[in-house]
Amino acid sequence: MTFRPEELLADQIAQLIGDVRHVAVGNASPIPATAALLARERGRGRPYVSLLGSPKNTFWTDGARELFDCAGQGRIDVFFLSGGQIDGHGNINLVEIGDHAHPKVRFPGSFGSAYLYYVVPKVILFRTEHSRRTLVPQVDYVSAPGASEPNVFRTGGPVALITNRCLFSFAGGRFTLQSVHPGHTVEEVIEHTGFDFDRPANVPETPPPSAETLKLMRETVAPQLAELYPQFAAQVFGVAVPSS
């Protein structure tokens, strides 16, 4: 069965989510949102899923701060972050490229990363442009660090990085190549990655999503996604854009 790259990534992210109680998804994260809703469908309503910005797919009643208060107490198990740059230490940059006084490029901003990266046990990094421009040896601006000094309160951090080419795991301050997506190669991953990473002698291919998963994603998840991500749902799953 043919599938789109976004479907492969969402299926992989759904597996990384694993058996947890509460998954939250931040702004501008349509692929993680797909994965979280897929995990909820597979678990018949569990985990709880909170999509930031979606009135239908959240259960917050105490305002926007509730997400962060929840996370601070350890009530959020999985969150997703990206970055204009991500480096080999797991540092992410959502702010700027170049010198801080005179940046060359400006990104939207750090959002909740400078807090959530510390307090959510499983942070899954995603970046759909895997290049030496995005995956760098050292970020220009640390929105949130991949690791902290031992005396800094930290119950969370990165566990994986998924890109359009491959899946890395993260542990002990380093990335390890876990699998390479169909149609891509280890050599290509090395060529396009700006940081050093570990890899086993034989790197497996990322398994494609099953027919059952694709059906669930396209028929059940996609219409739910369209509320928050109409353009993405239309482009990837062909869901009609609702008129306002």
Add this chain to the structure above:
Amino acid sequence: MSQIAATLDEAIEVIADGCMLVVPREVSGVPMDATRALIRRGIRRLHLVALPTSSLQADLLIGAGCVATLETSAVSLGEYGPAPRFTAAILSGSIKMKDATCPALHAALQASEKGVPFMPLRGLIGSDVLKYRDDWKVIDSPFGDNDPIVLLPAIKPDVALFHAAMADVHGNVWLGRQRELATMAHAAVKTIVTVDRIHPGNLLDNPTFAAGTLPGFYVDRIALTERGAWPLPLPDYYAADAAHLAEYAKMAATEEGFAEYLDKYVYEKQAA
């Protein structure tokens, strides 16, 4: 005396040049009619606090030259791409940017809400967000053992401005579950609200409404602006106008296009 103003312009009179203005995130009841009215009035030198992020509103105000300082965690048009006027202003250095992280802004407003000088917050240590904020401090927790923690000074805005579904003649405003709007109002010196409609009767008389109501006690002025969040959404009432946001993203990509947008959608409205 009723808080309900005769006109939108009268309601926003109190928002002065140079004041600290707090506004909500892009999906939480953004007062877009009021924003357009402020631009028409030619407001200048705002210290804009977007709780905790913004989209079209901050981009418009920045592009129209109304903002001196921006304090927020991110500005973007979401699915429609980067916020072009924000990006251009940062790269040219024409506004002062106080980069924050979402929970820091919530916490700093909560400090004002409680009348205390600061709030502590986890995270942040080791990030450049903290490094470039000389108004934030790190202390060793007095209740811990070698436990550094960040302190954020209270943010006390001069004015909170937001849009909600309805208010009543007593000045009570129904927020529903947009509770951060209550935090903004509690923290600010003055609160101005635009609403889609006036509710007959008293919102506080109905326990279902009362739980989601900001008491008129906190509210200074209310203006009726039907669909006043357009083209942004009003949660639980209407969705964003996707076609318009896409058009904005396209037009605002250049300075000339942005000027055309202002002519077409901001200044034209005055005559209507």
